[in-house]
Amino acid sequence: MTTNTTRFEGYYHPRFSPSNAKLSRMLESPFIHRLDDRDRALYTRWVIRESASQATLLFWTALTHMGGTTASIAFALIPLVLAEGPFKIVAVQAAWSLAISHLLVQLIKRNVVRARPTMREGFNAHVSLPDRFSFPSGHSTSVMSVAFIHAANFHSLGWPLLALAALVGFSRVRLGAHYPGDVLVGQLIAIVTGIVVRVVW
Numbered sequence: 001m002t003t004n005t006t007r008f009e010g011y012y013h014p015r016f017s018p019s020n021a022k023l024s025r026m027l028e029s030p031f032i033h034r035l036d037d038r039d040r041a042l043y044t045r046w047v048i049r050e051s052a053s054q055a056t057l058l059f060w061t062a063l064t065h066m067g068g069t070t071a072s073i074a075f076a077l078i079p080l081v082l083a084e085g086p087f088k089i090v091a092v093q094a095a096w097s098l099a100i101s102h103l104l105v106q107l108i109k110r111n112v113v114r115a116r117p118t119m120r121e122g123f124n125a126h127v128s129l130p131d132r133f134s135f136p137s138g139h140s141t142s143v144m145s146v147a148f149i150h151a152a153n154f155h156s157l158g159w160p161l162l163a164l165a166a167l168v169g170f171s172r173v174r175l176g177a178h179y180p181g182d183v184l185v186g187q188l189i190a191i192v193t194g195i196v197v198r199v200v201w
Helices: 021-027 030-046 054-065 069-082 086-112 138-153 155-174 180-200
Strands: none
Touching (some): 030 155, 069 086, 086 180, 138 155, 155 180
16 A cells, blocks of 8 residues: 655655555644654664764663563563462563553554654664564563553552663664654553553453
């Protein structure tokens, strides 16, 4: 399917476009255009340049891997296997929140089809990219979905866990993989999913 991308030259992945005309018109609105401009400006300001030190890259890369698929599944499933009593309930909630938010992210990604910043901004990503679509950030969603559930149930750990999840999200921008808006929306998806899971469970 093709769409008129004059206003958003380079916004969509070049081989794809939004899957329906209504969504396409919404993404081409002046309001979304202004948000996109601000998002790109913040990305350009925050992304690590090629001249960054190895220590800087190592720090942000270590953080970003905490939001990867393997780490997120481990953080959710290890307590699910080992915990008992109330801790088991929290582990089940975290696993459901991770699974549901992941499905939502994949559904949105393949409908909005926003191109990665590496295809638009002239910067290279400092990490491998798991797919071609930028919006929303899967890493940011995964780590926040698990962190939010545990923070909501174990209040003494709340702020450290949420701060860590926020830093993992920011690492996706620093390393050139996502725009800030991708990260923010991914984290909001995780939080809303977590709230719903806790209400329903």
